[in-house]
Amino acid sequence: MxxxxxxxxxxxxxxxxxxxxxxxxxxxxxxxxxxxxxxxxxxxxxxxxxxxxxxxxxxxxxxxxxxxxxxxxxxxxxxxxxxxxxxxxxxxxxxxxxxxxxxxxxxxxxxxxxxxxxxxxxxELVVPVVPDVAAMRARVSRKERQRVARQRRDLGWRLEHTAAAEDFQWFYDHVHLPTMRRRHGPATRSLERDIALQCVFRRGFLFFLTDEHERVAGMLCLFDRRTRTLTLRLAGVTHGAPAHYATGAFAALYVLILEWAAVHDVRAVNLSGCEPFLSKGIFQFKRKLHPQVVRPADHFxxxxxxxxxxxxxxxxxxxxxxxxxxxxxxxxxxxxxxxxxxxxxxxxxxxxxxxxxxxxxxxxxxxxxxxxxxxxxxxxxx
Incomplete structure (x- = not known):
């Protein structure tokens, strides 16, 4: 099976x-x-x-x-x-x-x-990428940029990239699923584990935001080599803990991935999609990164x-x-x-x-x- x-x-x-x-x-x-x-x-x-x-x-x-x-x-x-x-x-x-x-x-x-x-x-919300870390950092709203810089300094945040299958399993079980269940309850929808492993992890990148002691947030991204587009597919904070949202860890992960994209020949970061309403919380959150709102390139x-x-x-x-x-x-x-x-x-x-x-x-x-x-x-x- x-x-x-x-x-x-x-x-x-x-x-x-x-x-x-x-x-x-x-x-x-x-x-x-x-x-x-x-x-x-x-x-x-x-x-x-x-x-x-x-x-x-x-x-x-x-x-x-x-x-x-x-x-x-x-x-x-x-x-x-x-x-x-x-x-x-x-x-x-x-x-x-x-x-x-x-x-x-x-x-x-x-x-x-x-x-x-x-x-x-x-x-979909898509951020064009240029090969300049300072320029990508400048896309973020000034208030958010200052907060992330302060937290990186005070908490020792850094971006970790891993290709180990056991790290994917840990991310799926201890970061992504707990976050989805806490935020959406019975309405949770996500990629099935096997599809996430075979079709995203093995064709993309898994990132963690870490502090001096542990991984506090994670993001699984698909990379389309044809278009050089990095698409954010699954995300979460460790154990779905509200404390990690309170520190701004989830938001910081987006900023660090944009910086990573600037030095790894990525042309665009697709922040993923949402319903066409300004009241959608994820739209207002991602708007701080100044993405372009576009119609999806897939069948939607x-x-x-x-x-x-x-x-x-x-x-x-x-x-x-x-x-x-x-x-x-x-x-x-x-x-x-x-x-x-x-x-x-x-x-x-x-x-x-x-x-x-x-x-x-x-x-x-x-x-x-x-x-x-x-x-x-x-x-x-x-």
């Missing part, structure tokens, strides 16, 4: 993540065919607010958990149901307040209406997320204001969209600057929800 899993690891991983154009096209075609019957999710959170999702199955693990978490605001998910339905249901009225539809553009664009936002299904880059307001309710308005989006901009590219109304101020504290977005758009909810044009007012030009 172990041999069989090892043999299957490479094709399974490639099918999920490959950026080679031929395989991306094949995966996209397959996804479009299977959408003849789409995954449908209906979820209600306290308030109440009812969310819906229709589209590719990956939406149940990428899109819905985020929407539920933000909508529940710390409360429980009261009801959740999942089924498979004909794609034609995307054209039918949905018995929900807010609907997300995840599919290729050719399926999504014909559905667009004035109450819809067209988003990338996911975004060929998919879109249509966010539709079905009912104009106070809870829907609360959600839209609290979760500014990264949307398709007129004429191409990506932009930030902030909602507000006369009672709710735009969440401009959720920053977009320094991420390569084309600009930001401030949109009054009365105009978006009641007019036939939607739209908004650009207030910053990148």
């Amino acid at each position: 172990l041999i069989r899993r090892s043999v299957l690891a490479q094709p399974v991983f490639a099918w999920r993540t490959s950026t080679r154009p031929g395989l991306v096209r094949l995966r996209s075609t397959w996804d479009d065919v299977r959408l003849r019957r789409a995954t449908s999710v209906r979820s209600t959170v306290d308030g109440p607010l009812t969310l819906g999702y229709l589209g590719i199955p990956e939406g149940t693990s990428h899109v819905m958990p985020f929407l539920e978490k933000q909508a529940a605001r710390g409360g429980p998910v009261l009801r959740r149901s999942t089924r498979t339905v004909p794609w034609a249901e995307a054209l039918a009225p949905a018995d929900v307040d807010l609907m997300a539809i995840g599919a290729p553009p050719a399926r999504v664009r014909p559905l667009l209406s004035a109450r819809d936002l067209l988003l990338p299904f996911r975004v 880059g060929a998919k879109r997320l249509l966010l539709r307001v079905v009912r104009d309710t106070p809870r829907v308005r609360d959600f839209l204001v609290a979760n500014p989006v990264i949307a398709e901009a007129p004429g191409g590219g990506l932009e930030a969209v902030y909602f507000h109304d006369d009672r709710r101020a735009a969440r401009l504290d959720l920053r977009w600057e320094g991420t390569g977005l084309r600009g930001a758009r401030l949109t009054h909810l009365d105009s978006f929800l009641r007019s036939t044009s939607g739209g908004g007012t650009p207030f910053v030009s990148a």
